[in-house]
Amino acid sequence: MGQDGNELRLRKPHGATTETPNMPSEEGRKSDQRLDKHESYEFGGPWGVTAMMIGFPILMYYLWICLWFYDGQLTHPKSVDDITPFLERMWMHVKTDASPNLYAWKVYSGFFFFQLAIALVIPGYQQEGLPVPSLNYKTLMYNCNALSCLYVTMITAAALHLTHTFRLTEIIDNYGHLMTVANIYGFAWSFGMYFYAVARGQQIRMSGSFIYDVFMGAILNPRIGSVDLKMWAEVRIPWNITFFLAVSGACKQYENYGYVTPNMAFMCLATWLYVNACGKGEECIPQTWDMFHEKWGFMVIFWNFAGVPFTYVYSVVYMASHDPSKYKFSTPTYVALYATLLTAYYIFDTSMSQKSRFKMQTQGTFKFRKTFPQLPWGTIENPTYIQTAHGNRLLTSGWWAYARKPNYAADWVQSLTWGLCIGAASPIPYFYSVFFITVLVHRCGRDFERCAIKYGKDWERYCSIVKYKFIPGVY
Incomplete structure (x- = not known):
């Protein structure tokens, strides 16, 4: 027994348990059924999500224009009479420098389908996911080959660059054009998956509002062969592009100045840490809410x-x-900047692996995967937990003894360093950290509300033990 007699200790951390703690009790099934139904709107309902679907792409164009054409400063109309000319200037930048030209279509589509092709053919680590309530607690298998795919992509990109077949500097040079094609892909796949789910009768948790259901998603686990599209898109597309944009920027600097600044090298390291973490710990992702609960929609x-x-x-x-x-x-x-990044990354990496491996331990599916870098304290030996009436266990060991979302705090600090690496030169790179903390606080509220429904008094007991949400002693 642990603190106040409320905690238990898992005594078989590396093997199957004699129970089936991830399979819910009868009481747990009832709460799962409630969570698997649409009860209320989020994000302001249909009007709110419509505003987000329209407003966010516009914001993306505005911030890019400010960065590239207005010295990184937030530009605005100088007077009421300047509003129309201002909007005309913005539109001309989009029309001229962010058109969805053939080159951008070839580059983005080539990358997109290359990632899908190698994900389909490269063998990977087989990981069983958590029981999915929407599938009557069936577990899905995931082919975790993101790390192999990352290095295949890196080798391919290096070969294309060195042979002058495709110079990596062209990515940052065509940022606006590529962004527009990416936006089109985002809208097309969002609406396409909605209509696909409805046509196949695979829609779940629907609200009845067309635009809201497109935003939140209609389908849970779409697949092409062995590829789970939701996990593939979460890992392979955004973080690979992010990393190669940083590499492209470094190549651009080297081409212009004959050297790469410590600031740009910092971003190459920061983005590589993130994309590599997604690959080397991909087997942890099937244990997350994103996989077993969140639908695949515009959001x-x-x-x-x-x-x-x-x-x-x-x-x-x-x-x-x-x-x-x-x-x-x-x-x-520079020393402080790099040290902050590496410290935050260590907490982020180990806290994520602690939680996911704990779930695998209780499910009896945990096997240590030898990928680089495996950091100390990534697996908790003999962890403590709260056994809930639902049937699940709530971890109270490791980083999770100090906060309910220690990974969120560490992840946000990383995002802050991505802006700090240019100091006060421009406010726009801080958009990531400002936006991200808003997302994390909102997501935290959604998650805690869901947990309160799912676990009832056991959640209250858990919160009395792990008192802080993000930062111990602060919040």
């Missing part, structure tokens, strides 16, 4: 295809279009 599809890669690396866009003297730091500042 996820657009964000993966366009939002993440074309809004998270604004610092790269700024550095690729401005002289390095505008964001040069002292050596101690």
